[in-house]
Amino acid sequence: MRTNRSILCFVVTGILGSVLIAEENKDSQSAKPAAPPLAIVGGDVYTVSHGVIPRGTVLIQEGKIAAVGADVAIPENALRIDASGKSVTPGFVAISASNVGIRTGTGARGRTGEPAPPQGVTGRVVDAINPYDRNILFCLASGITTACVEVSGGGAGRFGRDALDPEELDETNVCPCCGMTYLPLEPITAPNPTERTPRRHAVLRMTFGELERMLVKESPFYHLPAGAIAGAFNKHQWRETIKRAREQVRDRNETEDEGGFGGFGFGGGFGRRVPEEVVQLVEKKIPLRTDAASVEQIRTALSLAKELGYSVILEGVHEAWLIPEELKEAQAQVILTPRSRRRPQLGKEDSTGSSIETAGILERSGVPFAVATLGNSVNLDGIPGRDLTSLMLEAAFAVRGACSDDTALAAITIHPARMLGLDKRIGTIEVGKDADLVILTGPPLDYRSHVDKALVGGKVYYDRLRENIYPDLPNRPRSAAQTKR
Amino acid sequence: MRLLALSCLLALPALATSQQIVVIHNAVVETLGPAGRLENATVVIRDGKIAAVGKDLPVPEFAEVIDAQGGTLMPGIVDPYFQVAITPATADSGERTTVVRGRTFPFGGFGGRPASGFTRIADNFYPYDPGLKPLPRVGICRANVVSSGVGQAAMIRCTPDQPETMLVQPDGPIFATVTNSTESLDPIRSRLGRSARPSGGSGTGSASSSATVNDPWKDVMEGKKPLIIEANTAAAVVHVVRMLQDHPNVRLVLFVAGDAVPENLPLLKERKVCVVLRPRFDFLPASRDRFSAPRMLHENGVEVLFSLTARPPRPPAATPPTQQQQQQQEEEQQTVPGVERDFPLFPVAMQVKAGLPRQTALEALTKKPAALLGWEKTHGSIEPGKVADLLLFTSDPLDPASRLRLTLIDGRITHAH
Structure with missing residues (x-):
């Protein structure tokens, strides 16, 4: 009976605690200058940039890392988190995520765990954020503090056009007498291809319950499906688009030189204006992200990138192990899922298909790669270890491919952070960076390690003792409903 | 005996419209005012207003006397969020097409923003709607009528037997339905922005409406009218x-x-939001544990209002209904959506059982919504000078065994059971 009561107390504090804690933190935020520093002491600090500091200290001030090392003077007023026997790593960065923190419609709040059908966000991303999405907590519980979330799927943008393209109607003439359609008498010209619709992404921090801090940036790259730049016609169209983008940039620069408004007026020459992302692409502010599985697809993407002058991120590179030098030479970045498979061609088993060794080969060739999971969403119903929550284990599979532990950890921290253009803010434990940290119960790539605490911007958003995410602790209520029974 | 008294009563109104006096005696009066709960009290109603409340009051001459037989008298229910089905897109917001030489050209409309039309309820309210008939039967005396989308609510008194005088306040608060999407947030944002501008106040989207003269959004900005928003997720x-x-x-x-x-x-605490809830139990987020949201809000100092009614079913299709559908429709017309017609306050009683103070629960039905709608001086409690919207129950209104015997609106018996 006594134990029962204490358990009940625990549950109640768990439920109300989050509210209370949120309040406390709000108080501490409003009194920002007086916010006490936070020191994580006694843990093995995996800095990613400067190796591992055994029994080191990370000092956090105002949401940023103020000091890292084995010998850090801790201010007297500092709060302490004891991480003895645990490890401290940068927060993991999920480069491919969906259905996290952005949900539209009613009901789909992750309560049942069923993956809601990915719905495109039609309006602004910031208006569609759901800070109470439980998938955020699942991400935190698996060490993810930043996720690049797919906002809308985009179309393949193949040449030709969609069957329902309304412009099609314009080429059909209607007889004014009988109302029937007839074909134009002029020779039929090549159809004007529709603009490729890229897949849109937004980078979200996993600050559960706090909308204001969630959205970091939108459109970190221009993401096209592989088909969009495959084939002669698509390549031609892509070249034209880039050309127009360059003209647009040139015109804008000229107007700016004349003291006019940038990007205004008739810039961009003839034809439609290209999307802002493409302009940023040719200005090398963001990279192009595209799928390239086979050697041929990789070579196509690389040669186009070289020819048109933009940087490139290749995803799903199953055959990258055959041409690592070419990737290195093109300074391409790569997104890899070590466990995903591509069947080799019959009779060419040694020179086609995927290889588990890809991670190791890429590392030795000096090609930076990020690790992505097999599934992008949080799905706790199906086969375990395939969804977003298995990011850390997926990195461990890179080690299975003869890659070093350090690189494998970098593949879920600094490398994806760099791809998102956030390497100055997150991805390593260095002074001045955001205090997005994970405290793990063991070494980072050990399958038995659990996330003990996850911090975003110096604030604890996930505490293993507080949340009932994983039934990993013995003698602990698995859910509030069970204790009541 | 009671029947006799009642039949007399119903026959009388024609006789004394100028100086009608009704006296209810031998009642437990939940005044919800400073007088509190009065046992064995008398209420004198003169010209549709409460003239006196107290014990051992003299009964005036020519008064109709109702013996409450120890039953409980409480103020009439004010529903702050009574939804009616009105198609949100009015004629001026829809997309139109024209056919020129066999080609179709679309023009007008708010392309891709379906709910951006502004619905003025007063212009669309249909007092002969059979769906309004059962309102007095469940004790709802006044209602703030809203629909989905964005618009201006209208306040009605629930006298379906006098449909011409139902609409008492056509310029009600602004209402809006919102989710986490730009499409639903922008219609409100843009209008708030427009009203914030000094030259604002010209046009609220619906040019045909007479409300454009005094911009309701300006009243909302200045806090004269509340902004009622239905938010469908946390x-x-x-x-x-x-x-x-x-x-x-x-x-x-x-x-x-x-x-x-x-x-x-x-x-909600920080913003001092007023929350309208349906009296029901919900699940705590990410669990199957039940809790009482009204109680949680009350204990945290957030004002709670009850709306007993639910969203009405979709209006019937244009095709002629089958016999079965017709029967179903007729049944629906006898009930208010979301309210059990024979024990309308039972869900509130369950909230009281779950720990919500009884007084708070009763005020959340009457006094609080009246105050929200700007009727704090005239409605919501039984005090001299206030409008005689009264409910007479055979015993405690929250007791399941209790029956709603009489509903008086403006001192007139609108429902007797």
Whole structure:
């Protein structure tokens, strides 16, 4: 009976605690200058940039890392988190995520765990954020503090056009007498291809319950499906688009030189204006992200990138192990899922298909790669270890491919952070960076390690003792409903 | 005996319209005012207003006397969020097409923003709607009528037997339905922005409406009228509060499901939001544990209002209904959606059982919504000078065994059972 009561107390504090804690933190935020520093002491600090500091200290001030090392003077007023026997790593960065923190419609709040059908966000991303999405907590519980979330799927943008393209109607003439359609008498010209619709992404921090801090940036790259730049016609169209983008940039620069408004007026020459992302692409502010599985697809993407002058991120590179030098030479970045498979061609088993060794080969060739999971969403119903929550284990599979532990950890921290253009803010434990940290119960790539605490911007958003995410602790209520029974 | 008294009563109104006096005696009066609860008290009603409340009052001459037989008298229910089915897109917001030489050209409309039309309820209210008939039967005396989308509510008194005088306040508060999407947030944002401008106030989207003369959004900005927002997820609440950060004078009222409450509790407290709930139990987020949202809000100092009614079913299709459908429709017309017609206050009683103070529960049905709608001086409690909207129950109104015997609206018996 006594134990029962204490358990009940625990549950109640768990439920109300989050509210209370949120309040406390709000108080501490409003009194920002007086916010006490936070020191994580006694843990093995995996800095990613400067190796591992055994029994080191990370000092956090105002949401940023103020000091890292084995010998850090801790201010007297500092709060302490004891991480003895645990490890401290940068927060993991999920480069491919969906259905996290952005949900539209009613009901789909992750309560049942069923993956809601990915719905495109039609309006602004910031208006569609759901800070109470439980998938955020699942991400935190698996060490993810930043996720690049797919906002809308985009179309393949193949040449030709969609069957329902309304412009099609314009080429059909209607007889004014009988109302029937007839074909134009002029020779039929090549159809004007529709603009490729890229897949849109937004980078979200996993600050559960706090909308204001969630959205970091939108459109970190221009993401096209592989088909969009495959084939002669698509390549031609892509070249034209880039050309127009360059003209647009040139015109804008000229107007700016004349003291006019940038990007205004008739810039961009003839034809439609290209999307802002493409302009940023040719200005090398963001990279192009595209799928390239086979050697041929990789070579196509690389040669186009070289020819048109933009940087490139290749995803799903199953055959990258055959041409690592070419990737290195093109300074391409790569997104890899070590466990995903591509069947080799019959009779060419040694020179086609995927290889588990890809991670190791890429590392030795000096090609930076990020690790992505097999599934992008949080799905706790199906086969375990395939969804977003298995990011850390997926990195461990890179080690299975003869890659070093350090690189494998970098593949879920600094490398994806760099791809998102956030390497100055997150991805390593260095002074001045955001205090997005994970405290793990063991070494980072050990399958038995659990996330003990996850911090975003110096604030604890996930505490293993507080949340009932994983039934990993013995003698602990698995859910509030069970204790009541 | 009682029947006789009643039949006399019903026959009388024609006789004394100028100086009608009704006396209800031998009643337990839940005044919900400073007088509190009065046992064995008398209420004198003169000309549709309460003239006196107290014990051992002299009965005036020519008064109709109703013996309450120890039953309980409480103020009439004011429903702050009575939804009716009105298609939100009015004629001037829809997309139209024209055919020129066999080609179709679309023009007008708000392409891709379906709910951006502004619905003025007063222009669309249909007092002969059979769906309004059972309102007095469940004790609802006044209602703030809203629909989905964005628009201006209208306040009615629930006298379906006198449909011409039902619409008492055509310029009600502004209402809106919101979720976490730009499409639903922008119609409110843009109008708030427009009203904030000094030259604002010209046009509220519906040019045909006479309300454009005095812009209701301006009243909302200045806090003269409340802004009632139905937020359909917990996240939507965050977005609404965030949207109104720059408009501190706006009196925000949220109509939400109870499960949107726990996560947003600090936010609701900080903004001093008034919350309209249906009296029901909800699940705590990410669990199957039940809780009472009204109680949680009350204990945290957030004002709670009850709306007993639910969203009405879709209007019947244009095709002629089958016999079975017709029967079903007729049954529906005898009930208010969401309210059990024979024990309308039972869900409120369950909230009291779950720990919500009884007084708070009764006020959440009457006094609080009346105050929200600007009727604090005339409605919501049984005090001299106030309008005689009264419910006479055979015993405690929250007792399941109790029966709603009489509903008086403006001192007139609108329902007797």
